[in-house]
Amino acid sequence: MRGDPGSPKRLLAEFLRDCLDESRLTSVESLARAARVDKATASRYLGGDTVPPWRFVQTLLKEVKDPDWKRAASLHTAAGAAGPDVMRRRLDELERERTLAEEECARARKHAEQLSDLLMHKREEEKQLTRHIRELEAGRDGKVQDLAVQRDALVSEIEDLKQELADERALKNAAERRLEELTREIDELNERLARAERTIRERARRALHKVTNSMPVRATTACTGSAYLGMVHQALPAGPLRNLIPFCLAVTVWIAVGVKGGGALSRTTAHVVLAVVAIGVFYLIGMLIPL
Template sequence: MDDDLPPDVVALARALRDLFAGLCVSTRRYAARRAYDSSTVSRYLSGRRLPPWEFILNLLHDVGEARGSTPTTAAVDMLRTLHTAALESGSSPAHRTQLLERELAEADREARSAATRERWLEDTLQDREHRIRDLEMRNRELEARLAAAEANARLNEEIRELKEELARVRALHQQAEERCEQLERLLAETEETGLLPEPLTSDFRTPDFRPEADVHNNVVAAPGAPPLNTVYQFGHVNGSVTMITDTWQVDEEYVASVSVRLYDAHGQHLGNGLLFDAETVITADPGPNGFWLGPQGRAMSAGTDEWKVPVEPIEAQAFPPLKVLRLAEPVAFPDRSLAFEQRPTPGRQLLVSAHAMQGRYSCLLDVKGRSGDLLRASGEFVDGLVGAPAFSSAGALTGLVMDYSLAEERGLLLPVAALRTLTTVKLPD
């Protein structure tokens, strides 16, 4: 190599010579292999001319192929550093042009790599968006099917209840018609003979008879029961409300045992509540005009005819207007667990056996319909029944008395479904 070459050029030329030696071929043969000019290759290796970066990369890969290996990143970086230093040490415009061309090639490589990555990310993003839309559509379909299944179950339950009620009413209608025919015959005989008939005996009152329905929903008599022309026994609760005692399964003593009375700090009557378990009472909170207003109006204790213990509010809601009270100590809870009627139909009768201002009081309420989320009912409401639990004829909790009009004998009940909004108690599914 010439003595006047810059040190950086000499370092690059020596590195290329060492690398070329690994090929074990002449410059002429290598030039023919790569379609180079042999004299140009000799100038590159002697340092008299700076090679382009492409020549260095080709030589590096050719040596790796001859040795059966792949160039390492460290070797590539080392040669790139030597080539850059050699180009920067030269004053020729050609050297500067090579340096810029190499930088342009690297920038182009990075741009193409970024473009490839960009296209991959766009395709991946589009694929994920399609998958999300598919999942959302499937989710909506599942929700629609679930809602349809729930609505179908509710309708089937209502149909079953309505069929049972229709069978019962048909039986009552038939009994009433037959009773009218009997009375008409007796009246005709009395008019013809002028004699009074024998008094009606207990043969017309059979409290154990309950109508049943066959597979076609026709009313038939239960096995061993009297024929269908038997007249029902009628009973009365508190005078003006008439009930058919034979169709009722609810136990008034059980209703009374889970209906607790609430007292203020002075032992005065505040209202009623439901004994949900041995330590919890749930009551309807009537709002600003009710018994929860002011320090003297807070419920301080709860009890029945058998016990009375202090209570502490642990949860309150504005709407549905409910309050949960925790008993200071557990009390005896009936062995029979609570049952719940979620969808009472109009025409149902409910039993209340709780406390009024004057003491223990029981009455029947007739479900008239719904007003929003509340049940409308009519019956012998009296002062002090707020919060009293109301049970269906089958013995299931149907709602809590929330408000009423004494003059019009009508009121509003919170249905059992409202209790599901509470967080401190949980109703069974």
């Protein structure tokens, strides 16, 4: 295995392998199918080569009889602390918090149900003792007094259970509200991430379209200018003036194509430049060659 033996990625991988041994899954292939990834990806996660997403960790821990969610969240946070994508790292953190909130809600509901059952049981015992006391009120005073003491203790225990049940229900309600907030924030972050990716793709498409459309204008302008100056070159007699035409040809192509990075000129602007060059050439011809 690559990496520092004490690195967060290595510790997370060892924790995941231990969970796989304790889970109902029989192999890496079955884990990959449950997490909807290929076997090679699951092997990299378990080998410590790559930090898995929280969904992969969550899928594995749901197959364990008594999972340690807090340790899993701590190891996953430490292993992914240096991740390159801020939004995806925040998304994983929110997913971990939501999993812990779900676990807390389930624990609070279970505890509240147990307390409710215990409270009902204690109330039934209190009713039975009350009936028994009434039945024995005409009998021995000592036994009646003992039963009265037991009843008072039971009433006090019932009050304590009532308070504990109220506190547990308050914790459950707080956990459920936190779960709703995390779910809403995750949905908003997913939407922002999708919009960012769409914007990047649209900008790349527009840049490619702009470059592709500019190439025909450059090529057409360069060919037109070359043709104009070629005809002038053929019409002139041999001499210094005719030797000047190749230089004009190079300048025209340079202007039309935009070799200095200024971008291609428009078709109309390039034709105007060529017309001005041609007029200048014919003017020189008229001055140097007598009619």
